[in-house]
Amino acid sequence: MKTLAFVVACAALALTAACSNPETPAGFEGYVYHVPMTFGKMEFRGVQKGPASTGLSWRLYVDNIDMRGKSFQEQFKLLTEDNLSVSFEVTTRIELKPGSVKEVVEAWGGQDWYEWNVKEPLRTVVRQKVVKVSATDIQLETNKVGLAIFQQLEERYKDTPIRILSVDIGHIEFPTEVTDAIQLKIAKEQELERQEFVLAKTRKEAAIRVLEALKSAKQQRIISSTLDQLYVQRRAVEVYRRLAASPNKTIMVLPTTMDGTGMPMVTTSSTKKIVTAQDDLMLKQMEAKYMKVAGSTTVVEEPPAGAAAPTPAVPAPTPAAPAPTATPPQ
Numbered sequence: 001m002k003t004l005a006f007v008v009a010c011a012a013l014a015l016t017a018a019c020s021n022p023e024t025p026a027g028f029e030g031y032v033y034h035v036p037m038t039f040g041k042m043e044f045r046g047v048q049k050g051p052a053s054t055g056l057s058w059r060l061y062v063d064n065i066d067m068r069g070k071s072f073q074e075q076f077k078l079l080t081e082d083n084l085s086v087s088f089e090v091t092t093r094i095e096l097k098p099g100s101v102k103e104v105v106e107a108w109g110g111q112d113w114y115e116w117n118v119k120e121p122l123r124t125v126v127r128q129k130v131v132k133v134s135a136t137d138i139q140l141e142t143n144k145v146g147l148a149i150f151q152q153l154e155e156r157y158k159d160t161p162i163r164i165l166s167v168d169i170g171h172i173e174f175p176t177e178v179t180d181a182i183q184l185k186i187a188k189e190q191e192l193e194r195q196e197f198v199l200a201k202t203r204k205e206a207a208i209r210v211l212e213a214l215k216s217a218k219q220q221r222i223i224s225s226t227l228d229q230l231y232v233q234r235r236a237v238e239v240y241r242r243l244a245a246s247p248n249k250t251i252m253v254l255p256t257t258m259d260g261t262g263m264p265m266v267t268t269s270s271t272k273k274i275v276t277a278q279d280d281l282m283l284k285q286m287e288a289k290y291m292k293v294a295g296s297t298t299v300v301e302e303p304p305a306g307a308a309a310p311t312p313a314v315p316a317p318t319p320a321a322p323a324p325t326a327t328p329p330q
Contacts, residue, residue, distance in 0.1 A: 022062035024050035029101035030062040031110075047101055065104055065111060069095035069165055072114060074123060076130070084135040087173040090126055090149070093165040094118065100161035108161060118162060125152050135174055139182050142169050207293035214287050 024030035028050040034043045037059060045060060054060055072094060077087045094114070096104060109116035129148050130138065138145055150167040157164060174182070 019056055019058060020060050021053055021056050022048075022060050023053040024048050024062060024064050026051045027066060027068045028064040029067050029099070030064050031101050031105040032060060032062045035059050035061060044102070044106075047099075063105055063110055065096065065101050065113075067096045067098060067101070069093055072118075072122075074119070074126070076123075076126060078127060078130050080130060080135045080138065081132055082134045084175065086130070086135050086138055087171075088138065088169055089171040090122075090146075091168045091170065092118075092122060092153070093167075095163050095165060097161050097163055104161050113162070118157075121156065122153060125149055125156075128152075136182050136185065138169070139172055139174070140185075142172070145169060204294055207290040210290045211287065211294060214283060214290070218283065 022030065022032060030048045030050065030052070032045045032048055032054060034045050036042075048054065048062070050064070054062070070093070072092050074090050074092070075087075076090060077085060080086055096113070104110060104113055126149055129145060129152070133141075133145055146167045146169045149169075150164060153164045153167065
């Protein structure tokens with residue numbers, strides 16, 4: 001009787017040990033399979049997406065595969081196109097496509113999918129790309145080199161469960177002479193940018209001064225082409241009046257006409273300046289050109305010698321001020 005009870009207890013314990021409740025955490029996919037008690041082969045029973053569990057089951061087990069994106073770092077020390085040794089790190093962010101856990105376990109090494117299928121191909125691609133560029137390009141065009149590596153890896157794994165998310169190059173170390181050369185190149189580029197800015201600023205300020213001169217020329221043109229002799233005479237009289245009001249001046253007025261009047265006489269025999277249509281067009285073209293330079297934020301290139309300059313848009317002319325009406329003195 002005691003022997004039978006012992007056998008039953010052992011059987012119950014064995015049955016309990018053979019039962020399982022496979023669980024899959026969040027972010028993982030589980031490959032659920034059955035292992036026979038004594039004879040037979042392992043059988044695939046299904047996939048569960050975490051967080052989940054199969055419940056109490058008879059000899060069911062699960063391989064959980066992390067499907068989330070992860071970063072993988074690889075260290076390199078390679079010779080570049082110019083035969084310089086460069087040390088750097090490549091960080092590749094990779095994830096597994098949702099629903100691909102069965103293929104990953106059965107054909108891609110399960111949890112070792114990166115070491116078995118990605119690590120060495122990735123290192124090969126990096127070597128192929130880096131040996132084709134110079135040491136300074138790796139430093140100054142890091143994004144371009146990383147993009148070339150990313151595109152080749154993306155093409156290689158496009159029909160697989162593996163999805164390449166990004167490729168970044170960092171921790172670049174050069175020999176001292178290379179580092180000095182790169183710093184010198186960057187400094188020269190910055191100096192060129194500064195000189196271009198100063199040149200653009202100088203041209204802009206010069207254009208503003210030219211515009212001011214054109215404004216004065218336009219005013220002088222109006223005065224010289226519209227004022228008559230009587231107005232000039234009146235202005236002269238006003239000047240004499242202001243001089244007479246000054247306590248520090250002594251003015252002697254002598255007769256200057258046949259009837260003995262002491263009216264100041266101003267020569268009025270000058271001729272008016274005749275402004276032609278060609279003069280107007282030239283001034284308008286100059287104003288349009290320098291208005292464009294003054295309003296520009298970039299360097300304006302000078303046209304090559306001998307080349308015909310494009311005709312600028314001519315702005316509407318500013319209406320000339322009407323000539324003041326001359327009033328003879330009383």
